[in-house]
Amino acid sequence: MKKTLPVLLLAAAAAAGGYAWAQQYPLLDMVAGRVVQKYQQSSCQELWVQRSEPKSPREQEVLQMLRNDPAMRTEFINRVAAPIANKMFECGMIP
Template identity: 60%
Template sequence: MRKAKSPRLYSYAIAIPVLLFAGVASAQYRQYPLLDKAANKVIQKYQNSSCEQLWQERGQPQSQREQEAVNFLRSDPQMRAMFIDRVAAPIANKMFECGMIP
């Protein structure tokens, strides 16, 4: 009987830290609602755009608002790290699907 419990215990031992980390990461973004909103906007743009649209937009100049956001992130390394941590995976996945990165 003890062996039947060990895989279950092992699953809980892995799941609990993952859930705690997810909760901490989620709480981190809730402290910065504007950062969360901007990250969500970028993620939605990549998820809802076709590959063709992304290729066409790739060389286009940024809007004034986008330039201001980029300048802010350049001036604040902590906020930049949080933003990149949030958007990196969805953007990289879409870019990979579209052949924009190897």
């Protein structure tokens, strides 16, 4: 029991920290989830085509928000980097 209490406290603190980010950036959860989902569900060929297409006005707006808020940008990158990098590696988009 003595060993499980610190683990439970650490897990609760981590969950509370994640919840604080969700409260601070509610749009971030939605956008990051959609980006990860897009990369996981798209074929490599679809990703190559999408890469060359112009960004929608909504995508440009979100990108501008990320450029203007370094903390939000950092949190966004922390959430999407691994899934995107793995898919790009699988598709030969990165070495």
